[in-house]
Amino acid sequence: MYEMHFAVPMAGAVLNTINIRLDPKNIATILRHSEAKIFFVDYEFVPKAKEALRLLMEEKNQTExxxxxxxxxxxxxxxxxxxxxxxxxxYEQMVRHGNPNYIPEEIQDEWSPIALNYTSGTTSEPKGVVYSHRGAYLSTLSLILGWEMGSEPVYLWTLPMFHCNGWTFTWGIAARGGTNICIRNTAASDIYRAINLYNVTHMCCAPIIFNIILGAKASEKREIKTPVNILTGGAPPPASLLEEIESIGFHVTHAYGLTEATGPALVCEWQKQWNVLPKREQSMLKARQGVSVLTLADVDVKNLKTMESVVRDGETMGEIVLKGSGIMMGYFKDNEATAKAFGDGWFRTGDVGVIHKDGYLEIKDRSKDVIISGGENISSVEVENVLYMHPKILEAAVVAMPHPKWGESPCAFVSLKKNDAKKSDFFTVTEDEIIGHCRKNLPHFMVPKKVVFMEELPKNGNNKIQKFELRVKAKSFVENKNKKTNNQVNQNNHQILAMSRL
Amino acid sequence: MYEMHFAVPMAGAVLNTINIRLDPKNIATILRHSEAKIFFVDYEFVPKAKEALRLLMEEKNQTExxxxxxxxxxxxxxxxxxxxxxxxxxYEQMVRHGNPNYIPEEIQDEWSPIALNYTSGTTSEPKGVVYSHRGAYLSTLSLILGWEMGSEPVYLWTLPMFHCNGWTFTWGIAARGGTNICIRNTAASDIYRAINLYNVTHMCCAPIIFNIILGAKASEKREIKTPVNILTGGAPPPASLLEEIESIGFHVTHAYGLTEATGPALVCEWQKQWNVLPKREQSMLKARQGVSVLTLADVDVKNLKTMESVVRDGETMGEIVLKGSGIMMGYFKDNEATAKAFGDGWFRTGDVGVIHKDGYLEIKDRSKDVIISGGENISSVEVENVLYMHPKILEAAVVAMPHPKWGESPCAFVSLKKNDAKKSDFFTVTEDEIIGHCRKNLPHFMVPKKVVFMEELPKNGNNKIQKFELRVKAKSFVENKNKKTNNQVNQNNHQILAMSRL
Structure with a gap:
C-alpha cells in the first residue's frame, strides 16, 4: 500500500485505499461507488475480497x-x-514485468484528485472524500512541520495507511528520506519489538494504542533506547493516559483532524515555557487540539446561527470550522452532502469547541454528542475526562439518555483495567463509587445518572468508540425502566460482564 | 524591516527592500524603476536617502x-x-496612529506579487526580481524543512533581510514562532555577544562571515553554550573553512540559491551515514550544493546546446536549471531579460555544475567564470578550493587572464590571514610558495600562472567577490607585460599592500 501511494498517482490514476476492517458488503459498496478499475488485495484478505466481488457480481446481474x-x-x-x-x-510478478523507463504522468492541474477516502460512516452510507494533489502535498508539508520531524525518521506504521493516507505520512516519510517499519498487527509485543529492533523515532496512533502499549505484559516489553515521538489524534487523549505513556519513553504530540481535512488540521504546538509547569497542567495543555497547521488558510470557532466568531475566553462554545487547500474537494458523486458540509466557504467539522485566550482551540464535543440536560449543554468529553481520571477505568464514553424531567441526562459506559495482582483479571468497582468520583470532580448536573460496565466499548474499524450504538442502548434502558430500577440493570450488566470473563 | 515583511503585504502592497550598501545613485535608480510610493528609511541612512532623493528630483526636473x-x-x-x-x-509615531482593528487585505490571487528584489548587478543595471505570494510562501516552508528548523528558534540576523528577504527567514521565523535577534553590525564581537546572551540557535550567512567569526580576538569571543546552526550559501564554503568553523561550535548546512529562486533552491541534505567518514571527506560532501528543496518542481543540469540532461557521473558539466513556484515571476518591466532567463520553461541559473551518482549537484563555476585554457575548461572554483587549503590564505578568487598561446590562463587574487603571533599583522608568503602548493594539488594546466596579493578582495554589497573587477585587473597586467615581468608586478603589489598596512 505504501508503494501504491506513489505508483497510482504517477500512473495518473486516483488512489482509493480501503479499510481492511470493513466487511465484504461495505467493501462491495465502496468498489461500486468508486468504480475502481484495479483492485489490489493483500493475500491475507483474499477471502474478504472474494466475497465482496461475489456481492458485486450478484448486484451486477440484478441491476446491470x-x-x-x-x-x-x-x-x-x-x-x-x-x-x-x-x-x-x-503484484511482485507484475512489477517485474513493468517498464523501468516509464515516465510518470505529469500533473497538469494541481487541483486534480489524488486520493479517494471513504469515511467510516457511523450512521449512514460511507462518503467518498476527494483529496487534490495540491491539498495532499500541502498537508504533507504541514504535518512534517507541525510534528517537527527531521530528516531520516524511522517510522512505525501503527496508524493504518488507509486512514487519511496515514495522515499524509505515506508521502511525508518519503519527503523526509525516512524508513518505514510495517507490522501486520498492532499487538504490544510487535510494537515493542519493532521499536527496539529498528530504533523507531516516530509513530502515529489513536490514544487506544497507548492502552495497548501500557497493557503489555512484562515478557512483551523491550527497552526503548531513545524517545519515540507519537502523534496522536482521533480522540482527545485523557490527561492521565498522556502522563503514563510519556513516563515510559514516549513523547506525545496531540493533533486534531478528520478525513475531510486530509488528516490533522490542528496541532497542539508545544511551547517551551510550559516545560516548567506541573505534569498534570502540562497534560491538560497538551490535551487541547491546538493551533492550525501551517498550510490551513484559516480555522475558527463560530456560532453557526450568526456565523460570528465566538469570544476567545475558553468557555464560549461554537462549531469548529476550517478553510484551506488541505480541506477535501468534496464528497465523490454527492453534491448535496458536499454543499451541506461547506457553509459560507467554511468547512463545518461538526465538532463543538472553544478558543482559549492564547488562541489554542479545545474541542468540547462532537455537536451530535452534546447532552442537553435541563437546558444546560453538557460536553460528553468533559465527563469522560473525569471518568478517565479514575484509576480503575480503562475506557469511557458518555452519551445522552432520555430523561422525563430534564429532557436528556448523561449515561456513562465504561470498561475496566486489568488487575494483574489479583486472581480475577479485571478490577471491580461499583456504580456508586464512580458516581461519587464524578460528584467530586464535576458540577452536579453533569454527573452521569447511570453507569454501565462493559468488557469493551463498541468500536468501528478505526478504533473509534461507536457512540451511536451506545445511544441506542441508553435509550433501551429507559424504555425498560418500568420493569426494573437503574441499579438492578447495572447489577445485571455487571454480572453478565463477569460471566463472560469466566 | 522585519515588520515591513508583514505590514506591506497585509496592506495589499509590494515590498521592495533596498540594499543599504548601495550608493545614492543606485538607490535613486531603484526608486525610479520600482515607482515606490512610500520610502522607509532607517535614521542611520538618512544622508544616503537624502542624496538619492535629490538625484531623483534632479532627474525629475530634467526629464519629467x-x-x-x-x-x-x-x-x-x-x-x-x-x-x-x-x-x-x-515610523513609531505613525504606527501609534494606526487602526488596530484594520483587517488585512485578502490575497485574491496567490500569483500576485509580494516582493521586488533588485539583484546586485555586477556588470549591468540592477534587475528587479518579482516574487509571488505563492512562491514566497512555498519557499519559506521549504527552507524551514530543508534546514530542519524546529519551533521557537532564536535567530541571529547576520544575513541582511534585504537579501532575498533574508532567504525567506523573515517569514520563516514567524512561521516557527521564533525570536529575531538583530544587530547593526556583523562584527565578531557583536556576533559572539548576541549568541552568548540570547542562546542563538540559528543564523544564515555567506562563508565570509566564517572568517569574521574565526578572526575574532580573544577579548571578543564569548562562550557558545549550544551548537549554532548556520545555513550558508552565496559561495561554496571551502572545506578547510567548514572544518574550522564546525570545530568551535557551529553546525553548518550548505545551500545554493540565487535571488531569482527566492534564495536557496538546493540544500546539501546531510545523510547520517556520512557521520562516520573522515572530517575532510565530510567537508567535501558538505561543500556540494545538494538536492532540490521540497517545493521546487524540478532541478537539472543540462547541456544548453542540446537541452539534454548530463550524465550523473560527477564529471560531465552543464548549466544548472530550475523549475517551480519558488522561481521568480520575472524581471520587473523587463520582458527581454525575463525571456532570456527562461528557456524551455526552465530558469537558467548561469551556474555550471555536475550531478553526482547519488543525485547531489555540485557547482563547478559561474558559466562566465569558467576559464578556457588551451581548449580545456578550468573551473575557477576548483582552483580557489585548493588555494583555500593553504593555511595562510584568507580569501581567494581566480579569473581568466588573456594568454597569447593558451587563449586564457588562470590568475589568482588572494588576501592573507592575520598573524597574531608576530609583530606584523599579516602572514607573508611568496608567489612561488602558492604556485608550488597548487602544483601539488592540481593538474598542471589548472595552476594559476600568476598570483596577486591584496589586502582585501573587492566585494559588492552582498559580500560577493567582484570577479568582474578582478578580470579588468588581470587584463591590465598582460597589457603592461612588455614593461615588467610578472614577478615584478607581484612584488609591487605586495609592497603597496604592505605600505597600506602601516
Whole structure:
C-alpha cells in the first residue's frame, strides 16, 4: 500500500485505499461507488475480497448498473510466498514485468484528485472524500512541520495507511528520506519489538494504542533506547493516559483532524515555557487540539446561527470550522452532502469547541454528542475526562439518555483495567463509587445518572468508540425502566460482564 | 524591516527592500524603476536617502518622467531616539496612529506579487526580481524543512533581510514562532555577544562571515553554550573553512540559491551515514550544493546546446536549471531579460555544475567564470578550493587572464590571514610558495600562472567577490607585460599592500 501511494498517482490514476476492517458488503459498496478499475488485495484478505466481488457480481446481474468488475491483483508475502491467488495476477510478478523507463504522468492541474477516502460512516452510507494533489502535498508539508520531524525518521506504521493516507505520512516519510517499519498487527509485543529492533523515532496512533502499549505484559516489553515521538489524534487523549505513556519513553504530540481535512488540521504546538509547569497542567495543555497547521488558510470557532466568531475566553462554545487547500474537494458523486458540509466557504467539522485566550482551540464535543440536560449543554468529553481520571477505568464514553424531567441526562459506559495482582483479571468497582468520583470532580448536573460496565466499548474499524450504538442502548434502558430500577440493570450488566470473563 | 515583511503585504502592497550598501545613485535608480510610493528609511541612512532623493528630483526636473517622489518615513531608534528626520513622519509615531482593528487585505490571487528584489548587478543595471505570494510562501516552508528548523528558534540576523528577504527567514521565523535577534553590525564581537546572551540557535550567512567569526580576538569571543546552526550559501564554503568553523561550535548546512529562486533552491541534505567518514571527506560532501528543496518542481543540469540532461557521473558539466513556484515571476518591466532567463520553461541559473551518482549537484563555476585554457575548461572554483587549503590564505578568487598561446590562463587574487603571533599583522608568503602548493594539488594546466596579493578582495554589497573587477585587473597586467615581468608586478603589489598596512 505504501508503494501504491506513489505508483497510482504517477500512473495518473486516483488512489482509493480501503479499510481492511470493513466487511465484504461495505467493501462491495465502496468498489461500486468508486468504480475502481484495479483492485489490489493483500493475500491475507483474499477471502474478504472474494466475497465482496461475489456481492458485486450478484448486484451486477440484478441491476446491470455496474459495468465491469475491477481487475484483481493479489499481493503475496514477498519473503515467504503463500501462493494464495484471486485470478491470475500477483503484484511482485507484475512489477517485474513493468517498464523501468516509464515516465510518470505529469500533473497538469494541481487541483486534480489524488486520493479517494471513504469515511467510516457511523450512521449512514460511507462518503467518498476527494483529496487534490495540491491539498495532499500541502498537508504533507504541514504535518512534517507541525510534528517537527527531521530528516531520516524511522517510522512505525501503527496508524493504518488507509486512514487519511496515514495522515499524509505515506508521502511525508518519503519527503523526509525516512524508513518505514510495517507490522501486520498492532499487538504490544510487535510494537515493542519493532521499536527496539529498528530504533523507531516516530509513530502515529489513536490514544487506544497507548492502552495497548501500557497493557503489555512484562515478557512483551523491550527497552526503548531513545524517545519515540507519537502523534496522536482521533480522540482527545485523557490527561492521565498522556502522563503514563510519556513516563515510559514516549513523547506525545496531540493533533486534531478528520478525513475531510486530509488528516490533522490542528496541532497542539508545544511551547517551551510550559516545560516548567506541573505534569498534570502540562497534560491538560497538551490535551487541547491546538493551533492550525501551517498550510490551513484559516480555522475558527463560530456560532453557526450568526456565523460570528465566538469570544476567545475558553468557555464560549461554537462549531469548529476550517478553510484551506488541505480541506477535501468534496464528497465523490454527492453534491448535496458536499454543499451541506461547506457553509459560507467554511468547512463545518461538526465538532463543538472553544478558543482559549492564547488562541489554542479545545474541542468540547462532537455537536451530535452534546447532552442537553435541563437546558444546560453538557460536553460528553468533559465527563469522560473525569471518568478517565479514575484509576480503575480503562475506557469511557458518555452519551445522552432520555430523561422525563430534564429532557436528556448523561449515561456513562465504561470498561475496566486489568488487575494483574489479583486472581480475577479485571478490577471491580461499583456504580456508586464512580458516581461519587464524578460528584467530586464535576458540577452536579453533569454527573452521569447511570453507569454501565462493559468488557469493551463498541468500536468501528478505526478504533473509534461507536457512540451511536451506545445511544441506542441508553435509550433501551429507559424504555425498560418500568420493569426494573437503574441499579438492578447495572447489577445485571455487571454480572453478565463477569460471566463472560469466566 | 522585519515588520515591513508583514505590514506591506497585509496592506495589499509590494515590498521592495533596498540594499543599504548601495550608493545614492543606485538607490535613486531603484526608486525610479520600482515607482515606490512610500520610502522607509532607517535614521542611520538618512544622508544616503537624502542624496538619492535629490538625484531623483534632479532627474525629475530634467526629464519629467518620474511623476512624484515617494512619501518618506524615517525609522528612529526606538530605545534611544536620535530625532533625525527627513520630512515630517516617523515610523513609531505613525504606527501609534494606526487602526488596530484594520483587517488585512485578502490575497485574491496567490500569483500576485509580494516582493521586488533588485539583484546586485555586477556588470549591468540592477534587475528587479518579482516574487509571488505563492512562491514566497512555498519557499519559506521549504527552507524551514530543508534546514530542519524546529519551533521557537532564536535567530541571529547576520544575513541582511534585504537579501532575498533574508532567504525567506523573515517569514520563516514567524512561521516557527521564533525570536529575531538583530544587530547593526556583523562584527565578531557583536556576533559572539548576541549568541552568548540570547542562546542563538540559528543564523544564515555567506562563508565570509566564517572568517569574521574565526578572526575574532580573544577579548571578543564569548562562550557558545549550544551548537549554532548556520545555513550558508552565496559561495561554496571551502572545506578547510567548514572544518574550522564546525570545530568551535557551529553546525553548518550548505545551500545554493540565487535571488531569482527566492534564495536557496538546493540544500546539501546531510545523510547520517556520512557521520562516520573522515572530517575532510565530510567537508567535501558538505561543500556540494545538494538536492532540490521540497517545493521546487524540478532541478537539472543540462547541456544548453542540446537541452539534454548530463550524465550523473560527477564529471560531465552543464548549466544548472530550475523549475517551480519558488522561481521568480520575472524581471520587473523587463520582458527581454525575463525571456532570456527562461528557456524551455526552465530558469537558467548561469551556474555550471555536475550531478553526482547519488543525485547531489555540485557547482563547478559561474558559466562566465569558467576559464578556457588551451581548449580545456578550468573551473575557477576548483582552483580557489585548493588555494583555500593553504593555511595562510584568507580569501581567494581566480579569473581568466588573456594568454597569447593558451587563449586564457588562470590568475589568482588572494588576501592573507592575520598573524597574531608576530609583530606584523599579516602572514607573508611568496608567489612561488602558492604556485608550488597548487602544483601539488592540481593538474598542471589548472595552476594559476600568476598570483596577486591584496589586502582585501573587492566585494559588492552582498559580500560577493567582484570577479568582474578582478578580470579588468588581470587584463591590465598582460597589457603592461612588455614593461615588467610578472614577478615584478607581484612584488609591487605586495609592497603597496604592505605600505597600506602601516
Amino acid at each position: 448498473q455496474y459495468s465491469s468488475l475491477p481487475l484483481v491483483i493479489v499481493i503475496d508475502d514477498i519473503n515467504s510466498p503463500t501462493g494464495i491467488r484471486l485470478g491470475e495476477l500477483e | 518622467q518620474y511623476s512624484s517622489l515617494p512619501l518618506v518615513i524615517v525609522i528612529d531608534d526606538i530605545n534611544s531616539p536620535t530625532g533625525i528626520r527627513l520630512g515630517e513622519l516617523e
